[in-house]
Amino acid sequence: MNLVEMRGITKRFGALAANDNVDFVVRPGEIHALLGENGAGKSTLMKILYGLYQPDEGSIVIDGSDEPLRSPADAIARGIGFVSQHFSLVPTFTVAENVLLGYEGRFRLDPAEMNARVAQLAAANGFSIDPAAIVGKLSVGQQQRVEILKALYRDCRVLILDEPTAVLTPRDTQALFEILRKLREQDLAVIIITHKLDEAIENTQRVTVLRLGKVVGSQDTSSTTSAELARLMVGRQTVPVQREAATGSTQRVVLDVNGLSVADKRGVQALRSVTFQVHAGEVVGIAGVAGNGQSELVSILTGMLQPQSGGVSVDGKPVILGDPRACTQHKIGRIPEDRLRGVIGDLSVADNLMMEQLDQFTRVGHLQPAAIAEHAQRLIEDFQIKASPGDPVRTLSGGNIQKVILARTLSQDPAVVIAAQPTRGVDIGATEYVHQKLTEQKARGAAILLVSEDLDEILLLSDRILVIYNGQLVGEFASDAVDLDRLSMLMTGAEKTG
């Protein structure tokens, strides 16, 4: 007996078919991975199942009934729960208020009773969470648990999670899958969208792969490998980039960071006297668990934050800190952690591409449309961005937005590249592409600082790895002498010395 049967689903946005005659079947008691590149149509399919989008064609049968899903309320009533990429929580409400919202059960509310109800639900499913906590103050992992609780409270039988692990630390990811396994034992079905193939192989029973809106494979997880899945997703064999031999230490120092210290908003010391150098043609990776000072370091180096003490120089010239314009002057290229903050969504691809070089595209204060369009066309071709110059950037998929940022940054031949989480939420095809581009920059002689929570990425690209813990650099490894055990210990603070 199938719990969900989606048959012949087609959904068009203008000329584009985001889902094209998709069949998708989920059984009770399985964790089902939905895979595909950026823009393959995964989120669209799930939004249709949750009643957020109406399909143009096709039928959906849930538990034997094919009544149409006109709104999320319909879907919830039919037992569908959805945890989207962007949480839909009210940050100023408590955990309990968020869980019960819309399903309070009575007009008069009694906070103590609400907290007790949510605590009981959490305990029954093996969560530990404080029902009275304000959601906006919780970590991402905890907020995700609130979303899951919300769905469970509404008696969901099918739980959809859209890229739940993209923003989680490894430990939170493990905890999440433990919870999902428990749900599966209670005969719920879980649908999980992810870009991490190993995660899908290890934790799911079935996989369905979408490419360009069509299903290109649906099978038992045990009968496939991550290499096969990767090939299905991309439609060709994938090859991870090879790191070029380190040329670093023999070269001149380009980025010189000296004794940076800063406190965060609450006055807690976020960086403690951080000092390091990056040479021309060298990739230095900063490894660490999220929240150990990486964001602050990147913010300082990109001019968005003023440190309490310390200095930065590029090619021997001191950089004025706390002023983003200094970055352009010193040719510091930025690939920001949150790509939506690196672009202006309502402006066109062309405008976003020239934004940092406005002077070159204006004459006595007048924009030069022809030059801007030509510039955009060239970069769109060079960087294989799937968009036209006039499209507003917000309509692009995550991977393509990242390409716009890469194109803008790397086409200016930066002396230094600060790459923060450059492949977060990006599919393997685009990940490979980003890696290849960074490697090209290195060959050109740029000094590259790679800050990533993805240890595999750090190991793959870096010539030298620095470990950050609690705002301090606690260790350094050369790429050919990495002791993984010691690295993990340093990252988690289990070993203190550097």
Add this chain to the structure above:
Amino acid sequence: MEFIFTLLGATLRISTPILYGALGEMVVERAGILNLGIEGTMLLSAFGGFVAAQLSGSIYLGLATAIAIGILLSLLMGFLSITLGLNQHVCGLGITLLASGLALFLFRIIYGGESIPPALEESFPQLRLFSGTILEPVFSQYVFTYAAFLFVPLLAWLLYRTSFGLRLRSVGENPEAADTAGISVFRTRYVALIIGGALMGIGGAFLSLAQLGAFTHGIINGRGWVAIAIVIFGNWKPWRVLAGALLFGGLQALQLRLQAEGVQLPYEILLMLPYVLTIVAIAITGRNASYPAALLKPYRREG
């Protein structure tokens, strides 16, 4: 001592219409809508209530009319800003202009060019508690004033202790979350506007049917705008909004008193005082203001 009690009494009276306006505005803003139509809504309510009371001879019918006008103008605000999703600043200012123009126009038609403002034969009486005691000047108030103070805990209860209040606040903070929880964002916002419009209507009626028992064009005189400022001062919380209304009312009462005492200051400066101090108070408290996150944002489901 007596001076203080008289001042307190005046404070309560002056605060009343502002408190109604501010409470109404607070409810609406909590649902994510800034209703800049408040100034015009209070004016047309004051006018309509007055005309209805004069024509029918019933002050209660007058009050009902004022409330109805408040609700109607708020529904218009809802149609423009919720259903059509138009810019809330423009819609609100438009409604204020429309309502002020209507009041002026209808006044001309009904009362012609009379230079003495028309007055009611019978207006709402004062309800004196503790008469004969030292507290008498404090508690010689219109029913409206006592009711306004009851609305504060009532609205606090509604916002924080009922499922309706939770939903209303969720719609003003994160309409997507409310929508995915099966709450109708449109309907909730309309209900908030209706409650707010009714309160603004009562605020207008208080002036024309009780305190003055007459109508002039300057009857609202910026009280709607002050109410909006007080909502910010009150950080969208009923009890703090009450504090804000009392602060403004108190400064106004003091200013009037100082004028009456013949203080050696140009009266313009005294007139300015409550406004200037309100701005200062907001500059201090407003920095930590926690605006409803979805304020000013029309809601559309994507796709």
